[in-house]
Amino acid sequence: MNSAYTEFAAVYDELMSDIPYDLYVELIDEAVHGLDGKKVLDVGCGTGLLSLMLTKAGAMVDGIDLSEEMLSVARKRASAHHQEITFKRQLMQEINEREIYDAAVIPIDALNYVTDPQEVFQTFKNIYHALKPNGHLLFDVHSTYKTDEIFMEGPFTFDNGRIAYIWETFEGEADHDVYSEIAFFVKQESGLYKRFDEAHHQRTMPVFAYVEMLEKAGFTIERIFADWEDEPPTEESERIFFQVRK
Template sequence: MSYGKFASIYDSLMQDIPYDQYVEWVASRKTSGKLLDLACGTGTLAQLFAELGYEVTASDLSEQMLTMANQRFHESNLRIPTYQLSMDNLEGLQGFDAVTIAIDSLNYLKNGEQVQKTFNEVHKALNEDGMLFFDVHSVYKVDEIYMDSPFILDDEEVSFIWHTEPGKAKHSVIHDITFFVRQQEDLYQRFEETHEQRTFPVATYITWLKAAGFVIESITADFTEAEPGRESERIFFCARKV
């Protein structure tokens, strides 16, 4: 999806995400090599991986996100090639030792067929024994936690009112968010974004990964090494190409 004006405030909204822990999680299982960061957003993770010594390539479907990512890489003197691609169509990208799909990006795919195709595309893009790392919202988070809206953030620079409702598909959610972004001392710009996400049970992801030619290395929850429980919110998958 195209994030529009959302790209300009994405980093402010994501400042509580423990990106360093994400990098540590990947680095503990794949210490070096060529890494493809799918749905890279504004490039925060790609930059961290590059600074750690990985040879990074980044892609995102959103032109606005890639513009900000390229600016970040330029300011950090990093040579990270970028591509405007959907994660379920990676034609021409091959030879990677690791692929990441971070911060519930996979949940933006509309149906199971797209998820399966993404796993197939990633499998083709990876070298033998290459690793896929991704996280998704749990069914519990989508079906229960997200249904407790509205959520409100009142901040000096960016505020929002966030309403949710169930999507048409099972385990899906529609986010309707109204943003107020400070322009001057007493002037705020208002704009609206609608995002739809969908998730699936852990067992379904396992089935699709195995069908694509992966073996499961680990499944953990909420930035820990613990196995997922009923009330886990974010599920982390590490899978290896065979």
């Protein structure tokens, strides 16, 4: 059970404000030829921001996540916007629905928290069965360049006046494996800072390894691109996107 995203849930959206979730909405909308009335599974939904955006675009959305703290934020967000979204605490490798969804999405390197390759394959198989015929899966992962080179350039620091962190990274025992220890400092109304610590473990694989697993699970690869651009990955790409079809 991953201990990541506990108290972090309260500050997650602020720290992730530069993520272009609207582009993910566009990608899914294009893949399914219009979101209106389509059923979408948001895997690793976090605080539900993408789920809400997909719902407002006309989709019917279910979201799953491992963190109950994240899901609590997601439920409050949906309620505040008067949207009906079903959120459930579940491991992505334990999805067990059958031919329900027009599309599934695993956004913002959530798949990299599944660090056992066999469980990654199990996730693909389960999502394949959860999709309707011709249903689509879209997801992104860290590149091996990012885990092996960029992450190893730490420690990283951040301070916006309200939230600060010190993020240390360590090479794992497996290939393309990274451990992160992050100390957060969040300013309180009193002016004092509250500290909390997070531990994260992520692992990625080369593009060809994902392709082999996806095809073995039954998917057809439609396109692979990088860094939010409609361009093929390069040796220094950081985020790899996959769009595949059942």
